Amino acid sequence: MTGSIERQLSGWGRYPSGTTEVCRPERLSDLRECMSEATSLVARGLGRSYxxxxxxxxGFTVLTERLNRFVAFxxxxxxxxxxxxxxVDEILSVLVPRGFFLPVVPGTKYVTMGGALACDVHGKNHHKDGSLSRHVTDFRLLTPSGDLVFCSREENSDLFWATVGGxxxxxxVTDLRIKLIPLESSYVSVDYDRAENIDKALELFHESxxxxxxxVAWLDGIASGRSLGRSVLxxxxxxxxxxxxxxxxxxxxSFSVPDVFPGFLLNRVSVRAFNTVYYRKHPRKAREVLTHYESFFFPLDRLSNWNRLYGKKGFLQYQFAVPYxxxxxxxxxxxELFAKSRxxxxxAVLKRFGPGEAASALSFPMPGYTLAADLPCRDAGMFDFLRQIDRVVSAAGGRIYLGKDARLAADAxxxxxxxxDAWLELKARVDPDRRLTSDLARRLELVP
Ligand SMILES: Cc1cc2nc3c(=O)[nH]c(=O)nc-3n(C[C@H](O)[C@H](O)[C@H](O)COP(=O)(O)OP(=O)(O)OC[C@H]3O[C@@H](n4cnc5c(N)ncnc54)[C@H](O)[C@@H]3O)c2cc1C
Structure with missing residues (x-):
C-alpha cells in the first residue's frame, strides 16, 4: 500500500508487542484505500489500550490520528x-473554556473518540451516567465491504451495539456525534474518606x-490482614x-520518564512503603476540596511515558468487574490471593458500576464493583497465578476488561x-473474509 511502513507496536503496557505494516490515512478516501487493499487490518487510536x-x-494497523477534524458543535x-x-485532550482544550465537558472520560485524556467508543470506556461517574456509548447518538462505520454505514439506536442498531465495545x-468508525454536558467551572468539589479496610470502603460506597x-477509591493492593483493601475514597x-x-x-x-528506568525499583517493598505514606497523607475525612478537573480525572497524564516506570518487560493491567x-x-x-502471592x-483502583449497556455484547461494565491494578511483568508464574484469579472472577459471574487485557484465554x-455467540454471528456477516483482526482478536478467537 502506498506510504505504508513497518513498525513495532504494543499497547500502553508494552506487553506484548508485534511488527505490523502501518498506514496513516488523512482523508476518508485514503481510509477506503487502506480498507480495500489490506488483506487484514485493525484501527489504532492513541494505543492507550493496555x-x-x-x-x-x-497485516496492517491503521493509525487514525490524522482523521481528527472537528465537524460541528x-x-x-x-x-x-x-x-x-x-x-479527549483536543475536545476539552477547545470546549472547556466555552463551558462544556465530555459526559464520560477515562483516566487519561490521551485517547481518541474512536478508540474510546470501541472500548465503550467508563469513567468515575459510571454509577450515575453509564459508559461512553450512552451519550453517543450515532456514528458512521466503514465496513470491510467498503460501505459507510450510519449506525444509531434506531438505524442499523445491531451494528451500533456490536461496534460499541467491539x-x-x-x-x-470514521466520525461520531456525542452530547456534551454544560460546565459552570473547571473544578470538582471533592470529599475524601479513608476506609481502614475493604468492608469499610464498600460500606461508604453504598451509604453515600x-x-x-x-x-472512585485508591486501594492499597499490598496491605493484608485487618487492613486488607484499605482505601481512600x-x-x-x-x-x-x-x-x-x-x-x-x-x-x-508534562514530565517524561526516560526509557532507561530500571523496572526492579518498583517492587513489593517500595510499593508497600509508598502505599503506607499515601494512605496516611490523606486525612480521615476532608470535605469540599476544590480540585481542577485535570488533577481529579487525569492525575497520571502529567508524567508522560509513565508506562516506562515498569521497565522494558512492561506490565499488565488486570481489571475485572463482579456483580453486587x-x-x-x-x-x-x-x-487475599494477591496478598499471599509474590x-x-x-x-489499584476500586469503583462501583451502575447498569451496563446490556445491548452491547462486549461492553465491559456490569452493575457491581470493578477493581483495576497494574502488575509488572516478572515471570511465567504470574500468568498461571492470574488464571487462578480469572477463575474466581468467572465463578462470581464477573468479567475481565478486554481493552486492558493482554493474556486472557479464549475459553475464559x-x-x-x-x-x-450473537456478536460472532454479526461479525461473520459484516466481515465474511475475516479481514478485521488484531493480535487480541486471534488470541481470544474473536475472528471466527
Ligand atoms: C492511564 C490510563 C487510564 C485509563 N483509564 C480508563 C478508564 O478509567 N476507563 C476505561 O474504560 N478505560 C480506561 N483506559 C483505557 C483506555 O481509555 C481505552 O483503552 C481507550 O479505548 C484507548 O483509546 P485509544 O484511542 O488509545 O485506542 P487504542 O488503544 O488505539 O485502540 C483501542 C481499541 O479501539 C479500536 N479502535 C481505535 N480507533 C478505532 C476506530 N476509529 N474505529 C473502530 N475501532 C477503533 C482499536 O482497534 C482497539 O481495539 C485507560 C488507559 C490508560 C493508559
Missing part, C-alpha cells in the same frame, strides 16, 4: 460532531455514593462558578461475555 487490541501483526443541544481520531472488529456524580460533584474557580483548560506541560451479589466475597478472595498489585472470555 494489551494487544490495537495492533495487527498479521451546536452549543444549544451540546452535540459535538467530530472525526474518530479527535482526542474493539475495532466490525469496521472503522448516590450523593456524588464522580466516585475520592468522591465529588462539579463545582459551581464562584470564588477560586474559572473555566481554565488543562495544562499541556457475591461481589464482596470475590473481591476479598482476590485481594505479585504485588500496584496503583466465552464464559465471561454471555452475548459473544
Amino acid at each position: 494489551g494487544d487490541a490495537a495492533f495487527n501483526s498479521a 451546536d452549543a444549544e443541544s451540546g452535540i459535538l460532531d467530530c472525526e474518530a481520531g479527535v482526542t 474493539l475495532g472488529l466490525t469496521g472503522i 455514593d448516590e450523593k456524588y456524580k464522580y466516585s 475520592m468522591r465529588g460533584n462539579p463545582a459551581a462558578a464562584g470564588p477560586g474557580t474559572d473555566l481554565s483548560r488543562h495544562s499541556s506541560r 451479589e457475591g461481589g464482596r466475597e470475590a473481591l476479598i478472595k482476590v485481594l 505479585y504485588g498489585m500496584f496503583l 472470555v466465552r464464559e465471561m461475555y454471555e452475548g459473544l
Whole structure:
C-alpha cells in the first residue's frame, strides 16, 4: 500500500508487542484505500489500550490520528460532531473554556473518540451516567465491504451495539456525534474518606455514593490482614462558578520518564512503603476540596511515558468487574490471593458500576464493583497465578476488561461475555473474509 511502513507496536503496557505494516490515512478516501487493499487490518487510536487490541501483526494497523477534524458543535443541544481520531485532550482544550465537558472520560485524556467508543470506556461517574456509548447518538462505520454505514439506536442498531465495545472488529468508525454536558467551572468539589479496610470502603460506597456524580477509591493492593483493601475514597460533584474557580483548560506541560528506568525499583517493598505514606497523607475525612478537573480525572497524564516506570518487560493491567451479589466475597478472595502471592498489585483502583449497556455484547461494565491494578511483568508464574484469579472472577459471574487485557484465554472470555455467540454471528456477516483482526482478536478467537 502506498506510504505504508513497518513498525513495532504494543499497547500502553508494552506487553506484548508485534511488527505490523502501518498506514496513516488523512482523508476518508485514503481510509477506503487502506480498507480495500489490506488483506487484514485493525484501527489504532492513541494505543492507550493496555494489551494487544490495537495492533495487527498479521497485516496492517491503521493509525487514525490524522482523521481528527472537528465537524460541528451546536452549543444549544451540546452535540459535538467530530472525526474518530479527535482526542479527549483536543475536545476539552477547545470546549472547556466555552463551558462544556465530555459526559464520560477515562483516566487519561490521551485517547481518541474512536478508540474510546470501541472500548465503550467508563469513567468515575459510571454509577450515575453509564459508559461512553450512552451519550453517543450515532456514528458512521466503514465496513470491510467498503460501505459507510450510519449506525444509531434506531438505524442499523445491531451494528451500533456490536461496534460499541467491539474493539475495532466490525469496521472503522470514521466520525461520531456525542452530547456534551454544560460546565459552570473547571473544578470538582471533592470529599475524601479513608476506609481502614475493604468492608469499610464498600460500606461508604453504598451509604453515600448516590450523593456524588464522580466516585472512585485508591486501594492499597499490598496491605493484608485487618487492613486488607484499605482505601481512600475520592468522591465529588462539579463545582459551581464562584470564588477560586474559572473555566481554565488543562495544562499541556508534562514530565517524561526516560526509557532507561530500571523496572526492579518498583517492587513489593517500595510499593508497600509508598502505599503506607499515601494512605496516611490523606486525612480521615476532608470535605469540599476544590480540585481542577485535570488533577481529579487525569492525575497520571502529567508524567508522560509513565508506562516506562515498569521497565522494558512492561506490565499488565488486570481489571475485572463482579456483580453486587457475591461481589464482596470475590473481591476479598482476590485481594487475599494477591496478598499471599509474590505479585504485588500496584496503583489499584476500586469503583462501583451502575447498569451496563446490556445491548452491547462486549461492553465491559456490569452493575457491581470493578477493581483495576497494574502488575509488572516478572515471570511465567504470574500468568498461571492470574488464571487462578480469572477463575474466581468467572465463578462470581464477573468479567475481565478486554481493552486492558493482554493474556486472557479464549475459553475464559466465552464464559465471561454471555452475548459473544450473537456478536460472532454479526461479525461473520459484516466481515465474511475475516479481514478485521488484531493480535487480541486471534488470541481470544474473536475472528471466527
Ligand atoms: C492511564 C490510563 C487510564 C485509563 N483509564 C480508563 C478508564 O478509567 N476507563 C476505561 O474504560 N478505560 C480506561 N483506559 C483505557 C483506555 O481509555 C481505552 O483503552 C481507550 O479505548 C484507548 O483509546 P485509544 O484511542 O488509545 O485506542 P487504542 O488503544 O488505539 O485502540 C483501542 C481499541 O479501539 C479500536 N479502535 C481505535 N480507533 C478505532 C476506530 N476509529 N474505529 C473502530 N475501532 C477503533 C482499536 O482497534 C482497539 O481495539 C485507560 C488507559 C490508560 C493508559
